[in-house]
Amino acid sequence: MNRSSFRILFSVLVFFLFASLVWVVSTGEVPITIREIVRVILGRIPGTDPRSVIILSIRLPRALTACAVGAVLAGSGVVFQGVLLNPLAEPYTLGVATGAALGASIAITLGMPFVSPLAFVGGVAALGLVWILGHGGRESASPARLILAGVIVGSILGACITLVKALSGDQVGAIVLWLMGSFSLSSWGDVGWSFLSALLVFVLGLFWARDLDVISSGANPRSLGVDDRKTVCLLLFGCSLATAVAVSISGIIGFVGLVVPHLCRLLIGPSHARLVPLSVTGGAVLLLLADSAARTLGELPVGVITSLIGGPIFCFLLWRQR
Amino acid sequence: MKTLLSLRGLGVTLGSREVLQSIDLDLNAGEIIALLGPNGSGKSTLLAAAGGIGRKDRGSVFLLGDDLAGLPRREVAKRVAVVPQQTGFFMPFTVMETVLMGRFPASGRFARLSPADADMARSALEKVDLSSFEEMLVTDLSGGEAQRVTIARALAQDTSVLLLDEPVSALDPRHAMGVFRLLGELREKGKGIIVALHDINYALRFADRIFFLKDGVLFEPRSPGLVDGDLLARIFDTGWRLETLPDGERAAFPLA
Numbered sequence: 001m002n003r004s005s006f007r008i009l010f011s012v013l014v015f016f017l018f019a020s021l022v023w024v025v026s027t028g029e030v031p032i033t034i035r036e037i038v039r040v041i042l043g044r045i046p047g048t049d050p051r052s053v054i055i056l057s058i059r060l061p062r063a064l065t066a067c068a069v070g071a072v073l074a075g076s077g078v079v080f081q082g083v084l085l086n087p088l089a090e091p092y093t094l095g096v097a098t099g100a101a102l103g104a105s106i107a108i109t110l111g112m113p114f115v116s117p118l119a120f121v122g123g124v125a126a127l128g129l130v131w132i133l134g135h136g137g138r139e140s141a142s143p144a145r146l147i148l149a150g151v152i153v154g155s156i157l158g159a160c161i162t163l164v165k166a167l168s169g170d171q172v173g174a175i176v177l178w179l180m181g182s183f184s185l186s187s188w189g190d191v192g193w194s195f196l197s198a199l200l201v202f203v204l205g206l207f208w209a210r211d212l213d214v215i216s217s218g219a220n221p222r223s224l225g226v227d228d229r230k231t232v233c234l235l236l237f238g239c240s241l242a243t244a245v246a247v248s249i250s251g252i253i254g255f256v257g258l259v260v261p262h263l264c265r266l267l268i269g270p271s272h273a274r275l276v277p278l279s280v281t282g283g284a285v286l287l288l289l290a291d292s293a294a295r296t297l298g299e300l301p302v303g304v305i306t307s308l309i310g311g312p313i314f315c316f317l318l319w320r321q322r
Numbered sequence: 323m324k325t326l327l328s329l330r331g332l333g334v335t336l337g338s339r340e341v342l343q344s345i346d347l348d349l350n351a352g353e354i355i356a357l358l359g360p361n362g363s364g365k366s367t368l369l370a371a372a373g374g375i376g377r378k379d380r381g382s383v384f385l386l387g388d389d390l391a392g393l394p395r396r397e398v399a400k401r402v403a404v405v406p407q408q409t410g411f412f413m414p415f416t417v418m419e420t421v422l423m424g425r426f427p428a429s430g431r432f433a434r435l436s437p438a439d440a441d442m443a444r445s446a447l448e449k450v451d452l453s454s455f456e457e458m459l460v461t462d463l464s465g466g467e468a469q470r471v472t473i474a475r476a477l478a479q480d481t482s483v484l485l486l487d488e489p490v491s492a493l494d495p496r497h498a499m500g501v502f503r504l505l506g507e508l509r510e511k512g513k514g515i516i517v518a519l520h521d522i523n524y525a526l527r528f529a530d531r532i533f534f535l536k537d538g539v540l541f542e543p544r545s546p547g548l549v550d551g552d553l554l555a556r557i558f559d560t561g562w563r564l565e566t567l568p569d570g571e572r573a574a575f576p577l578a
Binding site: 082085207210211213214216217218219220222223224225226227265269270271 | 373374375395396397398399400403404406409410411412413414415416419420423424426427431460472475479
C-alpha cells in the first residue's frame with residue numbers, strides 16, 4: 001500500500017474515532033444531543049445540571065479511558081511483536097498483564113485504597129523475571145525463549161491470582177469483577193494516566209519506527225546500524241510500563257493487542273511508521289466500541305466482549321495465514 | 323595501497339572452545355579476499371566479528387583507520403555491510419522496503435528517504451537481477467531470491483567494505499556468476515571485499531588472495547595460482563586433484 005492510500009485510511013479511522021466518541025457519549029439511559037454535549041464542554045450548561053454531570057463525570061472519562069487503554073494495548077502489541085519476532089507476543093503472553101493483575105488482586109484483598117501502584121509493581125516485576133529467565137545469564141535472549149519464559153511466569157502468576165482469590169474471603173467478588181475488566185468507574189485521573197501511557201507507546205513506536213522495521217524484518221539489526229540490545233530493552237520496558245498502568249486502570253482485557261496489530265498489518269503492511277499510528281487509533285476505536293457494547297448489554301465485563309469479538313477474528317487470521 | 327579493514331589479534335572463545343585464535347588480516351581497497359575452510363573452522367565467526375555484529379573477545383578491528391569498538395553502530399554500518407549466510411526474513415516487508423533498509427544508516431532516524439535513496443535501491447536490485455520483484459513480499463521468495471535481496475540490501479548500504487558469508491550457497495550457476503561479476507565491478511571501484519566460500523573454484527577464479535582457516539587458525543594467504551593439492555589436503559583432510567583447463571583457469575576436484 002502506498003503513502004497516499006495510508007493517509008486516506010488513517011484519516012478515515014481518526015474521523016471514525018471522533019464520530020464514535022461523540023456517539024458513545026450521547027447515547028445511554030439519558031440521551032443527550034450533540035448540541036448539548038458541545039455546550040457542556042464549552043461550559044454553557046452549568047456544572048450542576050444533570051446532563052453536565054452525566055457527561056463530565058461519567059460518560060466522557062469512561063469513553064476517553066477506554067480509548068487510551070485500547071491504544072496502549074494495540075500499540076504495545078505492535079512493538080512487542082516487532083521486537084520479539086513473534087506474532088503472538090503481546091502484554092499477556094509476556095506475563096506483564098498477569099503480573100499487574102496479581103498486584104491488583106493483592107491490593108484489593110488487603111483493602112488498599114489504590115490498586116494501581118501494586119499492579120504496576122507486579123507488571124514490572126513479572127517483566128523483570130521474564131527478562132532474566134529469557135536471558136538465562138547470557139548476553140542476548142532468543143525470541144522463543146522470552147515467550148516461553150513469559151508463558152511460564154504467566155502461568156505461575158495466574159495460579160497465584162487463584163490462590164489470592166481463594167484466600168480473599170469477602171473480596172473475591174471485587175477481584176473477579178476487576179479481573180474481567182471494566183471502565184465503569186473511570187475517573188479523570190484514570191484518563192490522565194491512561195493518556196500518558198498511550199502517549200509513551202505512541203512516541204516510542206514512532207521514534208523507533210525504523211529500528212522496529214529493521215528488527216522485525218529478521219535482519220541482523222547491528223549490520224544495519226541498530227543497537228539492538230539498547231533498543232529492545234528500551235522498547236520492552238517502556239511498553240510494559242504503559243501496559244501495567246493500563247491494566248491497573250482497566251483490569252484484564254484480552255485480544256486487543258493481538259487482533260488490532262494483525263488486522264492493521266494486513267491492511268497497510270509491516271512498516272512501523274504507518275503501523276504504529278494506525279494500530280493505536282484502531283485499538284482506541286475497538287475498545288471504545290467494545291466498552292459501549294458492554295455498557296449497553298447491562299454492564300458486562302468489557303474483557304468478555306473483546307475476547308468474544310477478537311477470538312474469532314484471530315482464529316480467522318490464523319486460518320488465512322499460510 | 324589503502325588498507326580498509328585490519329584485524330589485529332582477533333580472538334573469539336565460545337565456552338571452552340577457541341573458535342578464533344589471534345587472527346591478523348588486512349583487507350586492501352580494490353581487493354577480493356576469499357575465506358575458505360571446513361565446516362566449523364570459524365569463517366562466519368570471523369566475518370561477524372570483523373563486521374562488528376558478532377562476538378569478539380580479544381584483539382581489535384580497525385575500519386578505515388578507526389577502532390571499530392569506538393565507533394557508533396550507525397557509523398559502522400556506513401562503512402561495512404555484512405551479507406549473512408541465513409536470510410531469516412520475518413515480517414512480510416516488500417523487496418523494495420527491505421532493500422531500502424540498507425539506506426537507513428546513511429539517512430538517520432527521521433530523515434525521509436530521498437529519491438536518490440530509492441534510485442540506489444533500484445539499481446542494487448537491478449544488479450542482482452530482481453528488478454521486477456520490487457513489490458513482492460520477501461516472505462514469498464525462494465531461498466535464492468531471498469539471498470539476492472540481502473545482497474542488494476548490502477549494496478544499497480554503499481559501504482567501502484563488504485563482508486559476504488557464503489553469498490552464493492543458494493544460487494543457481496547463472497546468478498552465482500552474476501554475483502561474482504558484481505563483486506569484480508565493486509573491486510574496480512576500489513571497494514574491499516571478503517567472501518567466505520565453500521566452492522574452491524569460485525575462489526580460484528575470482529579472488530585476489532585466498533585465506534584458509536582451520537580450527538580457528540588463519541593460514542598465510544595464497545594467490546589463487548599458488549594453491550596446491552597438498553595445502554588443500556591439509557586444510558580439508560581429503561585428497562584433491564588440481565587441473566589447468568585449456569583456457570588457463572585452474573579447477574580443483576575433491577577426491578573420494
